[in-house]
Amino acid sequence: MEDRFEISELMDFYAPLLTEKQLNIMNMYFNDDLSLAEIAELNHTSRQAIHDSIKRCYKQLRSHEDKLRLKEKYFKRESLKENFIKNLKKNNTDNLSNELIEQINKSIEEIINI
């Protein structure tokens, strides 16, 4: 099956675009670690149907990322922030206190993570 870590990351950004049924199946498989057979039984369907559904969800999540790039942008924002803070510490010509640098770091983190 597809890469669990990648799917879990994509779900962080695009889960709201899945249907409730898709979301349930994805959570059972990737968060609750149920087997395809167990999920199939709970949904009164076949193991193959669940397998296909997960494959379709994965394709949808990848397609959303290709179009909107929310995951890529998130990691780019984090990396820009880290470089900015690192440079602030390195070329500290204004003699910023550690507290202030930490405050700037936290504020940017808050802006990224809303």
Add this chain to the structure above:
Amino acid sequence: MEDRFEISELMDFYAPLLTEKQLNIMNMYFNDDLSLAEIAELNHTSRQAIHDSIKRCYKQLRSHEDKLRLKEKYFKRESLKENFIKNLKKNNTDNLSNELIEQINKSIEEIINI
């Protein structure tokens, strides 16, 4: 028809989720200012079909925003940044130079706008 300004904002965030055909129609109507009749002629269809298509796109754009809130988050980020910079200027206990504050402002702006 729907609010042009709101649609234009929603298009900034969700245009990649529209089909190429939908995108064409929306651009003709909202950016190139063509009339429904003109768009209908160019697409070899009826004025009513174009009207319905624009209505459907608008509904889709609104639904994406309800689910992902990218527009809301963008404006929230901008407002958090402005408050942060304002407070940095107000309680300037570290005697930050104007240049440095401007640099912090620009870096956060870059992080928001990638």
